Amino acid sequence: MKCLHLPCFLWPCILVISASPSLWAQAAGLVAGASNEARQPVLELFFTNRLQQLPLTNVRVPYDSVYEREKHYEGVGFYQALTNMMPTSSGLPEDGVVLFLCNDGYNPAVPLKTLIREHAFLAMADHDAPKGSHWLPIKSGGLKELGPWYLVWPESSGPSPNHPWPYGVIGVRIASRQSLFGPAMPLLQAHQRGFELYSKSCMTCHSINGVGGTLGPDLNYPKNVYEYWQPAQLISYVQDPSKFRLNAKMPSFASLGEENIVAILDYVKHMQGHKVVPNIGGKK
Numbered sequence: 001m002k003c004l005h006l007p008c009f010l011w012p013c014i015l016v017i018s019a020s021p022s023l024w025a026q027a028a029g030l031v032a033g034a035s036n037e038a039r040q041p042v043l044e045l046f047f048t049n050r051l052q053q054l055p056l057t058n059v060r061v062p063y064d065s066v067y068e069r070e071k072h073y074e075g076v077g078f079y080q081a082l083t084n085m086m087p088t089s090s091g092l093p094e095d096g097v098v099l100f101l102c103n104d105g106y107n108p109a110v111p112l113k114t115l116i117r118e119h120a121f122l123a124m125a126d127h128d129a130p131k132g133s134h135w136l137p138i139k140s141g142g143l144k145e146l147g148p149w150y151l152v153w154p155e156s157s158g159p160s161p162n163h164p165w166p167y168g169v170i171g172v173r174i175a176s177r178q179s180l181f182g183p184a185m186p187l188l189q190a191h192q193r194g195f196e197l198y199s200k201s202c203m204t205c206h207s208i209n210g211v212g213g214t215l216g217p218d219l220n221y222p223k224n225v226y227e228y229w230q231p232a233q234l235i236s237y238v239q240d241p242s243k244f245r246l247n248a249k250m251p252s253f254a255s256l257g258e259e260n261i262v263a264i265l266d267y268v269k270h271m272q273g274h275k276v277v278p279n280i281g282g283k284k
């Protein structure tokens with residue numbers, strides 16, 4: 001087990017896992033030329049109570065995408081939290097991607113550099129919350145608790161697809177893109193754009209070959225959606241799931257535009273020929 005230069009025994013909240021060799025053996029066949037890089041370890045950190053013992057600071061968020069207005073929070077800077085849990089940051093991958101682990105199965109990914117550069121902040125309490133509560137209820141989803149941690153962007157002045165606002169954050173996984181997403185990456189350059197769009201809009205809730213969120217079903221394993229859906233229906237489904245299902249949890253993606261949806265679906269179809277047994281160690 002590699003510890004990325006960290007004295008792991010000192011930091012019980014840090015768990016370093018290596019992807020299982022069998023997964024990478026299969027992934028190596030899937031992602032051409034990427035097998036060595038794929039063996040880099042994935043650093044998994046769970047935010048324990050230790051974080052709450054750090055001195056808390058206050059931030060003003062000019063535009064919060066969940067509440068759609070200005071907000072004020074108490075919490076810890078993301079980078080400060082990270083460096084506190086890891087006394088040396090020398091082991092962090094330069095091009096690292098941070099995958100947020102949320103208690104509802106939502107898994108957005110953000111480049112580590114973006115989180116540092118834009119002073120992302122982990123909120124643990126809302127200044128506008130009613131007495132006796134940490135959070136203001138949110139309109140959608142019926143969820144009242146945004147804790148234990150809620151990622152906010154103090155420099156954001158409006159909605160942006162590159163800035164997710166995950167709540168219910170319990171930890172993170174940090175690794176190179178290849179290590180995190182290898183089994184879901186397309187083999188052909190032609191599907192790279194579809195994959196990028198999919199990563200931003202769909203992967204937070206869906207997985208491909210087990211890589212991605214668990215709020216929605218895996219779109220490739222064991223059966224690719226193209227194996228049981230009429231291809232022509234898939235575009236309209238993604239544009240507006242509520243036309244197909246009552247109480248659909250999946251939001252409408254009509255705003256992506258048909259051309260982008262087609263690019264995403266072409267990538268999903270391409271993955272039908274590249275199934276990898278998911279490395280999830282039992283279903284959630």
Ligand code: HEC
Nearest residue numbers: 201202204205215216217225238241248249250251253264
């Ligand atoms: C907020 C979470 C969420 C996001 C983001 C999301 N989905 Fe879904 N999706 C779901 C859920 C949950 C279902 C299961 C049906 C339902 O409850 O709506 C689903 C169902 C589906 C299905 C049908 C699967 C089946 O087996 O019938 C397809 C296809 C699909 N999604 C494609 C996409 C694509 C493509 C994107 C990105 C453009 C996307 N989804 C983004 C949550 C999401």
